[in-house]
Every structure is written in C-alpha cells, then in structure tokens.
Amino acid sequence: MLNMLLFLLIAVGGGLSATWIMIERGSALTTEINGPWTHWTAAGRLDADPYTRAHFARHALLPVSTALIGSYQATLDSEGRPLHSSCEYVLEGPEPSRGWWSLAVFDAGGKLIRNDAGRHSFSSDTAMRAPSGRVAIHLARSARPGNWLPTGGAGRLVLVLQVEDPHDAAMGGAANSGDEPNVQLPSVRRIAC
Template identity: 50%
Template sequence: MASIEIGSYEPPSDTNLARSVARILLRAVGLTMTIAVAVAVGIWSSQFMVSRGSLLSTDSYGPWEHWRNLGRDFADPYTKAHIANSGKLRIASNSAGVFEARTDNLGARLHSSCNYVIEGSNMSGMWWSLAVFDARGRLIANDANRYTFTADTVAPNPNGSFIVTLGRDARPGNWLPTSGAGRLVLVLTILDPSTGLSDEARAERNKMLPIIRREGCS
C-alpha cells in the first residue's frame, strides 16, 4: 500500500506575526482617524452654516449677509438655529431686511483695532437702524452710551445720505465706539413700509446697502 506523506505544520514566525498585527493596527488607526476627521468636519460645517449661513439660506450683497427666510414659519433648520443661538428678534424677512456684516468691502475682518467709515445712501423714507456688536452678539459697553444710529437719530447729509464712523476713540458726527471688543459684527435693519414692498422694490432696496471702508488700524 502506498503511503501518503503529510507535511508538518510550521507556525508563522514572530516577524510575520508582528507584521500582520502592525497592518491590522495601522488599518484600525486609519479608520479611526477618518471617522474623527469626518465628524469634526461635519460639526464645523454645521456650526458655520448656523452662524454664517450658506447659499441655501443666505444672500450676499458685498459684505452684507441676509437670511432670506428669517422669522418665517417655513424657515430651514439652519435659519431657525441661527435665530435661537444669536438671540435676535424674530423679524420676518417679508417685513424687514436684516443684514449682517463681518468684513469691510475689501473682505478684511472687522476689528476694534481699526477705524471704519460706513457710507449709506438715502433710504427713500424707510426706517432703518445700524448697530455694532462684538463677535458673540453683545452690545459693546462704552462711556458715551452709544450703541446704534437710526433714521431718526443719525445726522444726515444734505442729500439724505449718511456717514457713520466706527472706532475706539471719540470723534465728531455719527460715531459708534468699539472699545476693545475685538472682532465686530454690524447689523443693519431696514423696515419695509406699511404698504409692503414688491420683489422688485426689495431688490432695489438691497442695492442701497452702505459701503464699509477701513480708514486705518493701530
């Protein structure tokens, strides 16, 4: 009878075993890092869309951002979260335009270490207010107790236009103090007339938003 020779079993060497374990560990670390990065990006993008908006929720006019469905019942979740986080009044976007600016017209971040000139055109009889806040949405404490200018309190130019300045040091005219607040946010609110505005009139209104010009920084 023919005999069948069975080969002897040779266990893997320590070197091969170590390499296999290393490959498994590297894959596990890589997967963990991928998941962590994905979660971090997701959280950052959600926070950004809540605080700054996106093409899905906001319109941009130069440095000014407008949440198009602000205060409306059918607003998207990011718009609703933006209102909840900022503590803003729920002024519906079909009765007022609320515009936020965090940069000047050249795209530089607004900061209390710089001086700014805000040049606005005649608002054609519409009531408006302009206020400056810190990055956390708080009014900036100051000895002059100046926090906002409105269509009723601003000193206009003869042609109905206006100039408001921002800066730490007092100056004549329509000056809003920024103290040492750091990063700044400007909020411009324009109320629609009682008769309302058509889409065409609202588009014309949005073309009249002020220019934000930086004068210098210290």
C-alpha cells in the first residue's frame, strides 16, 4: 500500500512538473529559442496548442497572431544570466531592413517600470541609429546618452521585442519565403552589475 501511494505521488508530481515546464518555458514543439530570446510560434493563432494557450492565459496576455507580429521575450542576457535592474545592459543589433519594430522593458510581474522620464520603450520610429545602421539601447537605473530605458529598482526584468510581419520584416536579412520568420535578434550584453 505504501509503495502504491509513493508511486502515485511521484506520478502526479512528475506530471504536474512537466505540465508547468511546458506552460512556463515551452518546448521545441511550441517555442523557438534564439540566444536569450524566446518566441512562442503559435501565439494568437486558432491552431495554437493547449500549452501555448495556457502560457498566455496564465500571464494574462492577449497575444497578437504570429502571422502578423513576431513577439520575442528575454529574461536572460546573452550569457544566460537573469536580467536584473541592479545591472546595466546594452542591446545591440542591426537596424531592421524594413518593417516596424518595438522594444519594451517590464518588471517580472509584466508591469511597466515607473520612471520620471516616462520612457518605457523604443521603436523603429523613435530609436536613434548609428551611421552604420546599428541600434544600441541601454538599460540602466540612471540616465545614459542615446537610447536609454530606465530600470529603476524593478528587480527581475523582462524584455519584449515585437517585429511587425516577421515573414517580410527580417532584421538584418532578406524576406523568408517559408512559414517561420527570419529575424536576427539583438544581443543582450551585461556591461556592469
């Protein structure tokens, strides 16, 4: 009887753990990982799998269809360390060849970070570019020259990069004729901590 109870506890615990991992992190079947960036491939689509739907429901998010906007999320830097407001980061990458994009920073609860500058995001319309066409966006508690997003005392950070029509608006590359977007994502480099 004791063995049966132990087996049942292990089975239920294992099943719940596997389900939690699939909903929180996804798998190769539901997400694409590119460096620190995660992209839920079926977000906002009618044919989305139950884990993708549960992920967005759990976080109270209303995803836009991946056929229209590619949404990429990062909670780690390019070296795999958790993003935290006590550190300073720079996001660097080529300017998108065409199409609209935006980058915003949130706290771990998914809320915008309050700051005196009232600055929460940059987009292809507002970001300053280097003469080479590269874009650099700094994340730091105190003001930085150029593209700066304040992180205040938010603690853990979440970056959200959205690219309009990722099938045509490839960042740094040509349009992709396949079903999956061809997007070159910026690096997230920690400068100081």
